[in-house]
Amino acid sequence: MIDSVRKAAKTPDEPMPFAELGMKPDEYARVKEILGRRPTGSELAIYSVMWSEHCSYKSSKVHLKQFATKAPKSEALLVGMGENAGVVDIGDGWAATFKIESHNHPSYVEPHQGAATGVGGIVRDIMSMGARPIAVMDALRFGGADAVDTRRVLPGVVEGIGHYGNCLGLPNIGGEVVFDPCYIGNPLVNALCVGLLRKDQIKLATAPGPGNKVVLFGASTGPDGIGGASVLASATFEDESHAKRPAVQVGDPFMEKLLIECCLELYAADVVVGIQDLGAAGVSCATTELAAKGTGGMHVDLTRVPLRDPSLRPEEILMSESQERMMAVVEPRDIPAFMAICEKWDVPATVIGEVTDTGRLVMTWEGEIIVDIPPGTAADDGPVYERPYHEPAGQAALNTDTPDRLERPSDLRETLLKLLGSPNLASREWVTSQYDRYVRSNTVLAQPADAGMVRIAETMAGAEHAPTTRGIALATDGNGRYAKLDPYAGAQLALAEAYRNVAVTGAQPLAVTNCLNFGSPEDPEVMWQFAEATRGLADACRALGVPVTGGNVSFYNQTGSTAIHPTPVVGVLGVIDDVARRVPTGFTAEGLRVVLLGD
Amino acid sequence: MSAARVGVVTFPGTLDDQDAARAVHLVGAQAVPLWHADHDLKGVDAVFLPGGFSYGDYLRCGAISRFAPIMAELVPAAGAGLPVIGTCNGFQILCEAHLLPGALTRNVSLHYVCRDQRVRIEQTATAWTNAFEQGQEIVLPVKHGEGRYVASGETLAALEAGGHVVVRYAGGNPNGSLNDIAGIRNEAGNVVGLMPHPEHAVEELVGAPGTDGLGFFTSILKNLVDA
Amino acid sequence: MARVIVDVMLKPEILDPQGQAIARALPRLGFSGVAAVRQGKRFELELEGPADDTALAEVRKMAETLLANTVIEDYTVRVEE
């Protein structure tokens, strides 16, 4: 039987498996207070994913605020934090949007698919801003190079990133590979995507205009990544077949490539009012966020969601993390044009609902109302924690243990050979040769340069514009060992390095994205690292005059109770007026003077 | 005289179509977009099948694309002498469509490889290589996971005997291709397929170092003007 | 000498983009009557000895650890007649 709103009202005391879904008792109590009754299974599904650490940033929010409050004034900033990705003005009517995101845990479970879907996810974020994705980068951390598990994880991750990005036709213009034993049970896979759009064509995740249609398009919905939802399904339905659902998502880069071209044609035809990619929390996230930022209401018929597996229950549909899906808000008169474009690109599209002005997100299943909530309560009013933190016990001792204690090597030659042979300094060609850096024919700098650079040679359909000589440069950097010693300074050094790497190409650094990889926020020592790192990064951004435009927090990177080194990875985007004047890495001619700058 | 018109085909999943079109423009010809689902070659003077992952390269590279409506037009036109070139996925499609013999299979390394590759032009008597010198060595990027050319013993012997090997890898074989074959032509010389990407080597600023790929595009112009 | 076949298929609940792409293409190629396609891998192993219980147990272990990725794939082992 369907757990409908009607049923929930009649059975107020029925126990719900909130704890199994990762919800705390007080959080569940808040849901009941908001609704004035117990939630239905579907409502619980929505709140549990939307209020998860991953979606709500409940532990990091209070610290991330500094990125906004301390942000330097920037004329270039068109869209700041809070949207799918930040957007900066890069001149001549062009704007760039970029963001870095983690896919650490899935990449440990299934390296190829985990890393691949990490690329897929960040690319959809960029698409949802109205942009054409034009390049990707990847910052990777693995355990020791000779560790058995690294041999399993590294090739799969590189293959997954390579295959997905190559298949989308996005040049890979840089990244990092770092080995350190602290990542052995928890590798880091951070993927960055940058996109290009005309300044006046930014799209936002919003659903305004009662009567407008809600369209789900792209791949069909399957039981991907809903290990958690099985709790609900089995609790609510006592149905064995739902007990074992895969936690792994599989990517279809071909579908994503079609989605990219399809979306760009939809934008050019001007038939999209609002758009949102389906990420971690799938339909739950897209519907609540679109509705919350729009006129405030939405009516969705979940039975209309096209399914890959017809046995899916509504709770599972709401929590499914199936990849390569997007949700658009479309004016009724534009629906035929919208559908025609989707059909041209072989992209399935279905109207699943309508925007309303009721202030409620209402969902039905086989005629019964199964969700009736104020969407903002799920999307925006999640719990916020001021987690306790304190300096780690051994921090002072760690810092007094300086290199002065080390013995000076007597044999320089041997030291040099040892350095050259160390995995962290070795050639990255085994990795980079598996990535297409040439596709789109706009790559000005890629490996072995310290920053990637692409020229802006796009012509955007539906926009009048003259050619430009401009380009953008990007670098990502981070050093977990520095950050472990001093998270405040470590985060600043990461920014400074990426900033320098962009600047030395001849580009002017403009904006910052970051991926903050840490252990458990419930550990006060980890939380201290996090607080210090964010404070350091925010202060450094102010000092250098570059705002943070977006990013991602990844907590719970640990094996047992042992956290990874705090690893803030920082991406910097810069603009160069004339790509022909870029400065490549390396000595280009004999007889040139070599000058050391700085101290 | 109006500019020579070179059709550039886009299949679902094609990636290098814009790059090919840009290279066509660079040599002063006109690039005409051709859509896989149309039964229409738009009267072009030559056709470029670009690289990518058409249909995701699912099943086999090029296996699904060769059934596209545009191919129903292209196959007879190529038979009648229309100059056609396929690079990378385009080469794979030409083989799947039996416009060229043999097949392209998984790289021996089992890895995708993207690198600047030295190749030797072995045959200038084609519509697409007449601007080169016989035996000229040039650098073009390769970027593929399934580029190992294979064919039966007789086919190979016939290719070699007939001078149908157009481009050969030099200084290292990136994928294990038989006889270091990087590209071949058909009997008539109007259809050429190769794994390397000339369209990524046409500007100093971007792509591979140098502009060695330009010769393929100037060749077709010369071919069309001379014709 | 015996030949053992290991068939490896994606688990039914896992997305099979290859199979889907083929299934979607079939009607366009003029083939009808196919409701679904799944694509997997087939391994042919030539054993040095007979395909007795010990050998098959060994092959099953190979399938489990190397030939199949049991996070997303199922496998079956059988002797070719």
Added chain:
Amino acid sequence: MARVIVDVMLKPEILDPQGQAIARALPRLGFSGVAAVRQGKRFELELEGPADDTALAEVRKMAETLLANTVIEDYTVRVEE
């Protein structure tokens, strides 16, 4: 509804680097007794109707023209019991 299996293997004379890589890896992983490995593809087709002669002829045509590249691959078609 019937299920038809199409197995596609590289012709014996065509190099199979995937199979070879597995054969080379086996001893390193502690497996012995395997003389050779070849890797191919397995397609499971769900037919809308029964697997009668007409349907099987149709599947054979699919295999011949689409599922296998007969320049380098052989195929077999069989109905799953």
